[in-house]
Amino acid sequence: MxxxxxxxxxxxxxxxxxxxxxxxxxxxxxxxxxxxxxxxxxxxxxxxxxxxxxxxxxxxxxxxxxxxxxxAARPPRLPEPQVSRPDTASRMVQLDQLGAQVMALSHDPDFVSFGAACPGPELFDQDRVRRAMARAVMRHRDLLCTYPIGPGMEETRRAVARHALGLGCVLNPDQVVMTNSALEAISLCLRTVCKPGDVVALESPTYYGFLEILQSLHLRALEIPTHPRHGMSLDALQLAFETQQVKAVLSVPTLSNPLGACMPVPERRRLAAMLSRHDVALVEDVLYNDLAEQEDKRRAVKSFDTTGHVMICGSFSKTIAPGLRMGWVEAGRWGPTLRQMKAVQSGAQTSVLELALADLLTQAGGGAALRNLRATIATRVDQARQLIAESFPKGTRVSDPAGGFILWVELPESLDAAQLYEACLAENIVIAPGLMFSASPRFRHCVRLGVGGKWGPEHPRALRRIGSLAKALLATPRDGELAA
The missing domain is CATH 1.10.10.10 (Winged helix-like DNA-binding domain superfamily/Winged helix DNA-binding domain)
Known part of the structure; x- marks a missing residue:
């Protein structure tokens, strides 16, 4: 429409x-x-x-x-990554410092980075954000000297509830809680419904930040088979409900990170019914929904929730203003408990930042800005997929997401992405190895490439170089092997 x-x-x-x-x-x-x-x-x-x-x-x-x-000619249709087949047993998460290293290097100006899933500042109307900040400070400067309390400014919670209408959700602003980020919202949800040792089901591969949260809360990760286009297998999830004590599901149904998968709408409805039937909480991350190219893919599972089992979390760091670092959550039947936990854990946010966000959310022209953002990143993704088709080793598989700026690249199984990561670092290029996105070493031959950050002539050259390095590693005998 x-x-x-x-x-x-x-x-x-x-x-x-x-x-x-x-x-x-x-x-x-x-x-x-x-x-x-x-x-x-x-x-x-x-x-x-x-x-x-x-x-x-x-x-x-x-x-x-x-x-x-x-x-215009589109990039060739490359084979998509295979459906993941994770272990059927849950496991405690034990991560090393790889994720932290990738994120630190991704913000180092001396490196050409594909490591972070962060949009660059040039993708946003910085003057628009600055003016909203200035208005908030001028109109509410007394709040700079007032200690913030409560679940968030009423204007901001109303703006979030209005925004959620575009996700198919009718939210009561009084039940919305503002947070410091989407990750804080997700952490609060898991702390609300889980205790140490509980099992949390999630996509495989999954966002490494989710794994870091599970590790910090001493929760067990149960990775569910995931299709590169359609997302988490609900048949496999149903089996997990029947055979294991799953306490919560943590999912990104729209443009999952790192696969970029989008769960079909009928499956979203089915998932909501499953959660109610088994009395399991869903922590739904809608961070990327506004970047989906088709409107139906933006609809949240929460829109089908009639029993309060869906805890919906989001932010606007990928679509409006990353620097505001503001998230939100509506926790369904667990709302009162989460609100109390939020007050104890971190209190309220900076009020003027919330009011600046409310201003940005309610301004005319937001839809046009989103369309321009989608078009820009779609062009980058197309260009990146073209370069991968031309430069990467034969047998490479690449995701084809319906929006967003993340590509999941499945390299030939004999290639160790950790070695490729080190080879890239030696040439000041940053990629995110697949090992970051699972509690197991299952994705050792995969990498995630983010193309939403700074983008200049050096980035296409660096993508070609990654392909050349991958080919060179494949041609190099491993330890203990004889050269042909």
Missing amino acids: DSPLLPLYMQLADRMARSVRAGTLKRGDRLPSVRELASQHGVSLSTAVQAYRWLEDARLIEARPRSGYFV
Whole structure:
């Protein structure tokens, strides 16, 4: 559905972009002339020209001299990663310092980084954020000298509840609790429903930050088989419910990190029913939902929850202002307990930051900004997948996410991604080895590549170099092996 807040040219461009990415308009297809497009949609010639320019900037279409406009060539369809097959037993999490090292190096200006799943500042309207901050300070400067208490500013909680309507959720602002980040919200949820030694089911591979939380809370990780496009296997989860004492499920149904999978809507409804039937809590992370290209993929499992078993968590660090570092949670039937735990653990957030966020969430033009963000990162992902197809070893498999800026790369099984990581570091390139994303060494031959950060001419060159290093490692005999 088109938003009336969007300029007409962007409404038209967005409809065409969805058709291109869904495959309705295929690469190489000839598009209507500017005059024909204007006539078909009842818009002016200038609106049609602006729509085509936007699509060109997003590299979805291309103009050919004296021939017209055509759908641009898309990267070749690479084989997708295989469905994960983790152990059926839960295990305590024991991580080393690899994740911390990758994150530290990812913010080192001397390195070309693909290690972090963080968007770069150039992707956001920094002046818009600055103006919102200035307004909050000017209008509420007394709050800078007032100790904050409670679950968050009422204006911010209302803005979050309004935003959640786009996820299909009707939330009571009084039940929303503001947090310092989405990770704090998730940690609070798990502390609320679990005790040390309890089993938490989650995707495999999963975000290493989740594993760090489980380790700090002394919880057991039960990794569930996960499809690279459709997400967690609910059949496998049902078996886990029947055979193990699963206390909670921790899931990212939309654009899971690192796979980028999106659970189909019928499966989301089924998951909500399973949770209620087995009396198990779901901690649902909706951090990436706004980056999904198709609207149906943004719908949260929480929207199907009728019994309060879904604890929904989110933030706007990937879509509006990473520096505000503000999260939120609506904890369903566990709301009162979580609110008390939040007050004891960290108290309230800085009020003026919350009010700046509320300002940003309620401003007109937010939808247009999100569409521009999606288009920009989709272009980067396409470029990265093209470079991987050209440069990485034969047999490489790559995810094809329906949004977001993360790629999961499955290299030939004989390649050790830890060695590739070290080889890249020697050339000031940062990648995230697959070992970071599981409580077991199962993904030793995989890497996660984030393309949302700083992006310049050096990044395509570095991607090609990663492929060359991977090929060189495959050609090098391992210890104990003889060269052919």
